[in-house]
Amino acid sequence: MASNSKDEKHPKFGHLPLATSGPQDCALTGAALLRSPYFNKGSAFTAEERAEFKLHSLLPPNVQTLDEQVARAYDQYCSRSNDLAKNTFMSSMKEQNTVLYYKLVEDHLKEMFSVIYTPTEGDAIANFSRLFRRPEGCFLNTKDQDRVDEDLDQWGEPEDIDIIVVSDGEQILGIGDQGVGGILISVAKLVIYTLCAGIHPSRTLPVVLDCGTNNKDLLDDELYLGLKMERVRGEEYDSFVEKFVRAARKRYPKAYIHFEDFGLNNARRILDKYTPEIPCFNDDVQGTGCVTLAAIMAGLQVSKVKWEDVRIVLFGAGTAGTGIGDHIKDAISTDTDKSKEEAGKQIWCVDKPGLLLSSKRDSLTPAQIPYAREASEWEGKDHNYLLDIIKEVKPHILIGTSTKPGAFTEEVVREMSKHVERPIIFPLSNPTKLHEAKPQDLYDWSEGKALVATGSPFPAVEYNGKKFEIAECNNSTTFPGIGLGAILSRARLVPPSLLVAATKALADQSPALKDPTKPLLPDVTQVRDISVQLAKAVIRHAVKEELNEEKDIPEEDEELEEWIREQMWEPRYKKLRRVREEEATLHAKGEVGTATVRRGARY
Numbered sequence: 001m002a003s004n005s006k007d008e009k010h011p012k013f014g015h016l017p018l019a020t021s022g023p024q025d026c027a028l029t030g031a032a033l034l035r036s037p038y039f040n041k042g043s044a045f046t047a048e049e050r051a052e053f054k055l056h057s058l059l060p061p062n063v064q065t066l067d068e069q070v071a072r073a074y075d076q077y078c079s080r081s082n083d084l085a086k087n088t089f090m091s092s093m094k095e096q097n098t099v100l101y102y103k104l105v106e107d108h109l110k111e112m113f114s115v116i117y118t119p120t121e122g123d124a125i126a127n128f129s130r131l132f133r134r135p136e137g138c139f140l141n142t143k144d145q146d147r148v149d150e151d152l153d154q155w156g157e158p159e160d161i162d163i164i165v166v167s168d169g170e171q172i173l174g175i176g177d178q179g180v181g182g183i184l185i186s187v188a189k190l191v192i193y194t195l196c197a198g199i200h201p202s203r204t205l206p207v208v209l210d211c212g213t214n215n216k217d218l219l220d221d222e223l224y225l226g227l228k229m230e231r232v233r234g235e236e237y238d239s240f241v242e243k244f245v246r247a248a249r250k251r252y253p254k255a256y257i258h259f260e261d262f263g264l265n266n267a268r269r270i271l272d273k274y275t276p277e278i279p280c281f282n283d284d285v286q287g288t289g290c291v292t293l294a295a296i297m298a299g300l301q302v303s304k305v306k307w308e309d310v311r312i313v314l315f316g317a318g319t320a321g322t323g324i325g326d327h328i329k330d331a332i333s334t335d336t337d338k339s340k341e342e343a344g345k346q347i348w349c350v351d352k353p354g355l356l357l358s359s360k361r362d363s364l365t366p367a368q369i370p371y372a373r374e375a376s377e378w379e380g381k382d383h384n385y386l387l388d389i390i391k392e393v394k395p396h397i398l399i400g401t402s403t404k405p406g407a408f409t410e411e412v413v414r415e416m417s418k419h420v421e422r423p424i425i426f427p428l429s430n431p432t433k434l435h436e437a438k439p440q441d442l443y444d445w446s447e448g449k450a451l452v453a454t455g456s457p458f459p460a461v462e463y464n465g466k467k468f469e470i471a472e473c474n475n476s477t478t479f480p481g482i483g484l485g486a487i488l489s490r491a492r493l494v495p496p497s498l499l500v501a502a503t504k505a506l507a508d509q510s511p512a513l514k515d516p517t518k519p520l521l522p523d524v525t526q527v528r529d530i531s532v533q534l535a536k537a538v539i540r541h542a543v544k545e546e547l548n549e550e551k552d553i554p555e556e557d558e559e560l561e562e563w564i565r566e567q568m569w570e571p572r573y574k575k576l577r578r579v580r581e582e583e584a585t586l587h588a589k590g591e592v593g594t595a596t597v598r599r600g601a602r603y
């Protein structure tokens with residue numbers, strides 16, 4: 001669905017295809033209008049709109065403001081007895097009224113972020129088939145590969161979709177294979193795009209590729225809604241992903257494709273395959289790499305350790321762990337005169353069997369191989385347990401992406417703190433119950449010296465009578481802004497250099513740079529402004545590298561910012577303008593299709 005008519009010009013920028021100001025054209029009336037979450041305003045429809053759109057007897061007479069609706073919805077939210085019930089309440093709110101949903105979250109962002117995203121979204125995904133009421137998103141399955149084109153076509157016209165988030169459900173957060181329930185991680189990530197970067201909610205498409213599941217509990221569950229079979233692998237899997245990517249690019253040639261929570265053996269392989277061809281992004285590898293690198297950059301400024309000297313232990317060398325490692329390697333080799341290979345020597349990767357060693361090369365994934373240490377370096381030294389490795393390496397930085405709760409024990413943290421002045425410790429495994437350590441413990445065991453960031457939100461901790469906010473090091477701080485920049489510039493590709501530009505922009509926003517007692521990363525409440533800064537960096541880089549298909553991009557800094565903000569969707573009711581179109585196609589998103597909207601609509 002287009003955000004702005006091709007015929008209508010923005011007063012300042014002229015051609016501005018995603019402008020969000022101005023009235024909305026709507027061909028729906030009566031009950032159909034109330035059932036369309038995007039157009040529905042519920043009790044906030046004005047008297048004129050009620051007359052014009054035939055709503056009189058369908059609503060009680062009192063007209064309310066959006067703020068009044070938010071107050072009522074918040075009371076209802078608070079009355080739900082636990083976070084999962086709150087999450088379910090929010091999902092049904094989203095099905096009813098898009099603006100009210102986003103405004104409610106915007107007004108209570110800090111409180112609700114963990115309910116609509118990690119950790120609670122993890123519980124919703126694990127219970128997908130039990131909580132299921134109404135489908136959201138596009139369900140593709142490997143048994144119907146021949147229908148992929150047709151199935152994708154019903155989500156809009158070619159101009160209508162800016163971004164697709166797709167998951168195959170194999171490695172959801174840290175809770176593993178959730179099969180078809182993976183649709184909800186695609187849905188949740190797109191909510192974050194809208195909330196944190198103003199990506200238009202009607203121009204997004206969540207997709208799950210149902211390839212079966214190896215989760216025995218799901219296979220045994222009579223209510224499970226996905227394909228009841230073992231996951232397909234090899235040629236069939238690859239052909240399914242390929243068909244999806246080709247069909248998505250053909251139908252929605254402008255769409256940026258975000259891969260989420262694919263399994264260890266597929267995530268990197270798929271990313272490497274498509275990065276040279278299309279604008280795509282793997283959040284677990286790249287989003288996590290960018291945000292963690294930005295937090296490290298800030299941490300090194302505070303601890304005054306130089307890139308050439310830094311020693312890092314990565315615990316859990318899977319998709320996220322090796323993604324972080326690769327970003328660190330790039331940063332070291334860019335900022336010092338070291339090669340990437342030399343830079344890699346400053347990183348020690350630890351996985352289930354202990355330190356990754358070249359003697360075990362056959363059991364390593366391609367992404368792990370560059371980190372394997374020579375077995376001869378470790379002859380006679382213990383390398384099976386994290387504590388032994390910490391004793392030997394004396395790292396400045398310890399990062400957890402292992403899904404092993406409590407792995408950063410008191411002994412580990414005390415040992416690390418003996419050797420370095422400000423140990424930088426990031427337990428990043430999600431959801432919260434899988435964190436390698438709790439922030440309060442990290443402060444206590446390091447005697448207040450640790451610089452901490454966590455994968456899911458944690459409350460502030462107290463040490464020596466002082467309160468410390470905990471930085472949330474989640475890819476949600478980076479992927480929205482990167483996506484916004486890539487979408488607005490219509491970047492043809494997303495090369496690593498573009499991500500470096502975004503990472504530097506984020507690192508510059510670290511509160512710890514101004515005050516070392518402050519968190520290493522900005523708070524979630526600032527993420528919309530942060531997204532603008534990231535988008536600016538991405539757009540500038542895209543223009544510099546001639547990757548931008550959008551050519552009308554302002555050069556001057558202030559104008560560029562205004563140009564970006566003008567195209568960010570906000571949860572505000574806009575005036576509805578009735579259009580009477582013969583051909584109001586209803587696409588699967590339940591909204592009036594492009595035939596209507598193209599002619600004069602502004603979102």
Ligand SMILES: NC(=O)C1=CN([C@@H]2O[C@H](COP(=O)(O)OP(=O)(O)OC[C@H]3O[C@@H](n4cnc5c(N)ncnc54)[C@H](O)[C@@H]3O)[C@@H](O)[C@H]2O)C=CC1
Binds near residue numbers: 261430
């Ligand atoms: N904070 C953030 O933004 C992000 C956090 N994550 C979290 O990181 C964790 C890992 O995610 P992925 O890398 O996608 O999963 P993955 O399955 O690709 O990687 C996990 C790795 O940890 C290893 N591992 C498991 N148990 C271990 C143990 N006891 N000791 C050492 N290593 C162990 C596995 O062998 C595997 O290599 C998850 O909890 C996920 O939620 C992932 C992406 C972003």
Ligand SMILES: CC(=O)C(=O)O
Binds near residue numbers: 172261283
């Ligand atoms: C945050 C995220 O992407 C994950 O935990 O997988």
Ligand SMILES: [Mg+2]
Binds near residue numbers: 173260261283284
């Ligand atoms: Mg993820």
